Amino acid sequence: MDEFMINVSNLNRTYNLIEGKQLVSRQHIFRNLNFSVKRGEFVAVIGPSGCGKSTLLNIIGSLDSIGNKNYAKIHQSCEKDKEIKIPEVEGDGAVFVNGQDIRLLKGANKARFINQNIGFIFQFHHLIPELTAVQNIALPMQINGQSKKEAFKAAMNLLIEMDMEKHANRKPDILSGGEKQRVAIARALVNSPHILLADEPTGSLHPQFKKDIINLFIRLNHEKQITIVMVTHDVDSLYNEQKNLMITSLFPLSGSPVSPVTGKKADDKTFN
Amino acid sequence: MLELTLSKYLVKRIYTFLLTLGAIIGVACLIIILSLFYNYYLSSEKVFMGIHPHIEIHKDMTDQESLKVIQYVQQQIPEIENIQPALYLQARAEISEVNRTKAFCVQHDGNMLCHSRVDNVNELHTRYGFHIIKKQTIDIMVKGICLGNNVPVMDFQKLINGGTNLNRIEQYEDTNQNPLPWGFYLEQGLFSTLSGYFLIHFKGIEDRKKQYWLNGVLDMGTKKGKYPLMIMSLKSARHSLKKKDFVNTIEIRIKQPYNADKVSQKIRNLLNNKDFLIENWINKETASFTFLTIIKWMIFAIVFSISIVAAISIFSTLYLTVLENRKKISILKALGMKDSSIYIIFLLKTLNIGLISTVFGCLLGYYGSYGFIYFFKESLEKLGLENPQPHISMNDISIVAVCTIGLFLLTAIIPARNAVKIDPIEGLNQ
Numbered sequence: 284m285d286e287f288m289i290n291v292s293n294l295n296r297t298y299n300l301i302e303g304k305q306l307v308s309r310q311h312i313f314r315n316l317n318f319s320v321k322r323g324e325f326v327a328v329i330g331p332s333g334c335g336k337s338t339l340l341n342i343i344g345s346l347d348s349i350g351n352k353n354y355a356k357i358h359q360s361c362e363k364d365k366e367i368k369i370p371e372v373e374g375d376g377a378v379f380v381n382g383q384d385i386r387l388l389k390g391a392n393k394a395r396f397i398n399q400n401i402g403f404i405f406q407f408h409h410l411i412p413e414l415t416a417v418q419n420i421a422l423p424m425q426i427n428g429q430s431k432k433e434a435f436k437a438a439m440n441l442l443i444e445m446d447m448e449k450h451a452n453r454k455p456d457i458l459s460g461g462e463k464q465r466v467a468i469a470r471a472l473v474n475s476p477h478i479l480l481a482d483e484p485t486g487s488l489h490p491q492f493k494k495d496i497i498n499l500f501i502r503l504n505h506e507k508q509i510t511i512v513m514v515t516h517d518v519d520s521l522y523n524e525q526k527n528l529m530i531t532s533l534f535p536l537s538g539s540p541v542s543p544v545t546g547k548k549a550d551d552k553t554f555n
Numbered sequence: 556m557l558e559l560t561l562s563k564y565l566v567k568r569i570y571t572f573l574l575t576l577g578a579i580i581g582v583a584c585l586i587i588i589l590s591l592f593y594n595y596y597l598s599s600e601k602v603f604m605g606i607h608p609h610i611e612i613h614k615d616m617t618d619q620e621s622l623k624v625i626q627y628v629q630q631q632i633p634e635i636e637n638i639q640p641a642l643y644l645q646a647r648a649e650i651s652e653v654n655r656t657k658a659f660c661v662q663h664d665g666n667m668l669c670h671s672r673v674d675n676v677n678e679l680h681t682r683y684g685f686h687i688i689k690k691q692t693i694d695i696m697v698k699g700i701c702l703g704n705n706v707p708v709m710d711f712q713k714l715i716n717g718g719t720n721l722n723r724i725e726q727y728e729d730t731n732q733n734p735l736p737w738g739f740y741l742e743q744g745l746f747s748t749l750s751g752y753f754l755i756h757f758k759g760i761e762d763r764k765k766q767y768w769l770n771g772v773l774d775m776g777t778k779k780g781k782y783p784l785m786i787m788s789l790k791s792a793r794h795s796l797k798k799k800d801f802v803n804t805i806e807i808r809i810k811q812p813y814n815a816d817k818v819s820q821k822i823r824n825l826l827n828n829k830d831f832l833i834e835n836w837i838n839k840e841t842a843s844f845t846f847l848t849i850i851k852w853m854i855f856a857i858v859f860s861i862s863i864v865a866a867i868s869i870f871s872t873l874y875l876t877v878l879e880n881r882k883k884i885s886i887l888k889a890l891g892m893k894d895s896s897i898y899i900i901f902l903l904k905t906l907n908i909g910l911i912s913t914v915f916g917c918l919l920g921y922y923g924s925y926g927f928i929y930f931f932k933e934s935l936e937k938l939g940l941e942n943p944q945p946h947i948s949m950n951d952i953s954i955v956a957v958c959t960i961g962l963f964l965l966t967a968i969i970p971a972r973n974a975v976k977i978d979p980i981e982g983l984n985q
Contacts, residue, residue, distance in 0.1 A: 341980055344889075346888075346889055346979050346980055347980055390893075390894065391893045391894070391895065394888075394891045394892060394893040394894070395891065395893070396891075397889070397890075397891040398890060398891020398892075399891070401891075403889050403890075405889075405983065409882070409885075409886045409889070409983060411564075411883055411886060413564040414564075422557075422887075422890055423890045423891065425557040426557065426887075426890055426891055426892050426893075426896070427891070431557075470890075
């Protein structure tokens with residue numbers, strides 16, 4: 284288990300679409316999904332839209348829970364006066380991140396784990412607009428309890444590394460898309476996390492900047508041995524001119540068709 | 556502190572400013588009310604201590620008996636500053652305000668009286684006529700008192716409008732040994748004059764009117780007893796009420812008026828006799844003090860509604876802030892911020908508003924009291940506040956601060972809870 288930084292086993296997720304207290308359809312996103320990433324690997328998760336790539340990343344990053352949630356009442360199909368509660372989101376499975384079973388993480392422990400182990404990079408940067416670049420980058424360290432001085436020092440070092448030190452005291456609204464994404468990457472790195480989870484980091488960027496960002500990730504993976512899991516549509520950018528894959532591997536997710544529910548008896552046995 | 560930094564960006568500055576301003580006004584109003592009420596308290600205390608000795612011992616006694624008690628108690632209790640015998644009696648009297656004029660007196664009608672003065676050496680008859688201006692027949696409380704070193708036990712000098720030469724009530728002759736009308740003080744409001752000649756006839760005790768001199772009136776403010784108060788010397792009272800060699804009260808003044816309860820208990824233990832009834836000014840006016848306290852806190856509660864309005868504004872602003880900042884809160888959660896830190900951000904915001912409003916509200920309230928008193932001085936004096944001054948105690952500030960800050964902190968709880976419950980994925984996809 285320890286050689287794997289991320290180990291997903293038998294992960295299931297199903298979305299139950301409920302309309303007017305009737306179960307209309309079920310969409311199986313994952314069926315017994317197994318996925319593992321070794322330390323220092325760089326894996327790209329690819330697949331069509333709606334196949335669950337971001338969902339997988341959110342689950343690994345502990346932003347989304349594995350089990351059932353969002354319970355709603357529906358009528359039992361044969362006995363309309365009787366109601367039962369079913370989850371709109373069904374799920375189960377096991378996910379281990381850096382040896383930790385994330386199902387066991389709750390409250391402050393979960394927050395601490397996310398802060399210290401995971402760096403998340405989003406498609407749309409998600410920087411806090413009122414804070415400057417250096418303040419945004421320093422945020423995870425300050426959340427971790429480090430002093431403002433130490434956090435700012437680390438943030439500045441990262442900005443220098445990314446050749447962005449002149450933007451330190453600028454707010455995100457005057458930075459370009461690529462610069463914002465670099466700030467977001469620096470923010471994700473400031474706490475020296477074991478894992479970087481990037482959800483379509485180049486999705487909102489100009490093609491000119493996409494390659495830069497991908498190269499940055501590759502450099503980080505090689506130099507700092509950070510385990511990276513990246514969701515991307517842009518598979519071509521992962522290959523070099525010699526058509527060789529620049530990262531460790533690709534993990535394809537297949538599509539998940541919606542299956543309508545017709546005449547199916549909805550009862551407790553299905554959902555417990 | 557990170558939470559403090561983030562709390563600054565929680566609400567737009569203009570809203571923070573307006574909310575704080577509303578809170579400052581609320582605190583200032585509370586401080587003004589408490590400051591003015593303190594004056595009312597002081598005025599009332601002044602009246603209470605003016606019309607009651609600090610401690611009274613009641614028992615029907617002769618002069619000698621009272622002297623024995625006085626000597627005994629004074630020896631045993633060093634806290635006593637002044638102790639004198641007195642006579643307290645309720646009587647019905649016909650009191651007439653008169654103009655005195657020299658006259659050859661033949662009584663033609665019931666409204667003309669004559670006063671004869673006879674010199675000891677010669678028979679000298681001077682007749683005075685009394686033209687009655689106003690007459691009233693009322694029940695009054697007569698207090699016949701002694702002045703110890705020209706100072707009464709009751710501190711009623713502060714209540715006097717008119718002659719403050721208290722010795723006049725114990726002057727029975729002038730320098731030529733001619734008899735003087737006996738001096739007395741009467742509660743203000745019965746007659747319009749502050750001094751002058753009066754004729755008093757104690758019904759059922761005497762069969763004729765006697766001449767007295769009103770030395771001054773007693774301004775009781777809003778504190779009026781069951782019967783109007785008349786103060787004269789013990790000798791005058793005994794003579795007028797036909798109570799020769801009779802004392803029914805011993806008046807005591809102590810150095811620390813607020814220790815009256817303790818000293819009363821000491822006296823009770825000393826005298827150890829059920830015939831003695833021992834009262835102190837605090838007991839007598841407990842109901843009044845309680846009433847004042849209740850009124851004070853009722854007014855406080857009413858004025859506190861301004862702060863409640865400010866708190867409701869803060870609550871609704873924070874509630875909307877959570878909705879507007881779902882994305883930011885989700886970002887913080889995605890970066891690993893704890894739920895408790897998110898709570899702290901909201902609490903710090905309201906604490907900040909509470910602290911600033913308390914400090915500036917107290918300052919505004921204190922100086923506002925000056926302004927209030929300056930513009931409404933006459934009206935306040937009519938309410939019984941004599942020479943009002945702004946006054947704030949640390950106790951008042953503490954109560955206002957605790958109530959205001961506590962209220963504001965409460966307003967942060969629900970919005971903070973809503974912020975903590977935000978699903979980061981939903982928030983980020985907003």
